[in-house]
Amino acid sequence: MASRQLKDAHALVTGGGSGIGAAIARALAAEGARLTLVGRTRGPLEETANALRTGYGADVHVAIADVSDREAVDTACAAARAQHGPIGILINNAGIAPSAPFASVTAEAWRKTIGVNLDALFHCTQSALPDLLAAPAGRIVTVASTAGVKGYAYTAPYVASKHGAIGLTRALAAEYARTALTVNAVCPGFSDTGIVDTAVARIQTATGRSADQAKAELTRFNPQRRLIEPAEVAEAVAWLCRPSSRSITGQTIMVAGGEVM
Numbered sequence: 023m024a025s026r027q028l029k030d031a032h033a034l035v036t037g038g039g040s041g042i043g044a045a046i047a048r049a050l051a052a053e054g055a056r057l058t059l060v061g062r063t064r065g066p067l068e069e070t071a072n073a074l075r076t077g078y079g080a081d082v083h084v085a086i087a088d089v090s091d092r093e094a095v096d097t098a099c100a101a102a103r104a105q106h107g108p109i110g111i112l113i114n115n116a117g118i119a120p121s122a123p124f125a126s127v128t129a130e131a132w133r134k135t136i137g138v139n140l141d142a143l144f145h146c147t148q149s150a151l152p153d154l155l156a157a158p159a160g161r162i163v164t165v166a167s168t169a170g171v172k173g174y175a176y177t178a179p180y181v182a183s184k185h186g187a188i189g190l191t192r193a194l195a196a197e198y199a200r201t202a203l204t205v206n207a208v209c210p211g212f213s214d215t216g217i218v219d220t221a222v223a224r225i226q227t228a229t230g231r232s233a234d235q236a237k238a239e240l241t242r243f244n245p246q247r248r249l250i251e252p253a254e255v256a257e258a259v260a261w262l263c264r265p266s267s268r269s270i271t272g273q274t275i276m277v278a279g280g281e282v283m
């Protein structure tokens with residue numbers, strides 16, 4: 023049974039319509055939070071919102087925005103505030119994970135990945151900051167990755183963006199340590215979501231391997247030899263969001279089956 027520690031909180035989750043973001047939204051709804059789900063595509067966001075209303079009686083608002091666009095983020099945060107009051111919890115989850123040999127990465131592809139995975143953290147955090155600092159237990163949790171603390175081949179922009187996400191987490195935790203705001207990152211290993219489905223398809227196309235063989239290429243990074251479930255990542259995020267987690271800040275929590283010790 024969830025603790026209901028978040029029953030007075032308004033949480034904004036980017037990329038909340040699918041995968042890990044939708045699982046985080048479920049975990050926060052189970053703890054009683056009001057939610058704003060942000061993404062570019064209305065269908066999955068509304069589907070997740072409806073499931074949360076039905077399953078948890080949650081109060082859920084949907085905001086359409088490209089998180090790499092500051093103006094769109096400011097508009098989404100203003101609409102979220104108007105609907106549910108100040109944003110006390112920010113979950114920076116939206117992300118993309120393209121892969122290519124470094125030599126063939128275009129400047130445009132580089133910029134797009136940094137835009138969604140890193141610039142967006144700057145936009146969302148600055149836009150919500152006055153609310154987060156005024157909240158009795160403000161929380162920022164960024165869904166980074168094991169790629170934020172180690173390198174993987176063929177995904178340099180992603181690795182660089184996720185290292186940046188962890189750097190920003192540490193900088194903000196230091197800067198706001200004297201306030202009630204905590205800032206942490208959760209780092210999943212390869213997880214069972216659309217991002218991994220796409221990666222498996224790419225490996226199949228590039229190598230001619232079967233889907234199982236391609237999936238094994240990814241699960242071999244995890245000492246437990248499996249994909250992480252989105253709900254496992256969401257558990258860690260919900261724990262960090264609770265008021266009782268106030269002493270945990272500036273941390274990078276691995277949810278990766280022991281891949282990074």
Ligand code: NAP
Nearest residue numbers: 037040041042061062063088089115116117167212213215
């Ligand atoms: P996912 O299901 O593809 O979710 C990504 C979400 O981000 C989607 O809901 C997508 O919605 C949203 N998004 C993408 N670009 C956006 C943009 N420009 N503006 C607003 N929203 C945007 O994949 P996931 O695995 O759950 O990914 C969630 C996070 O986990 C990402 O940050 C990813 O890097 C991280 N992660 C995943 C894994 C893994 O193996 N799956 C491992 C480590 C870390 P729209 O397309 O509708 O905008």
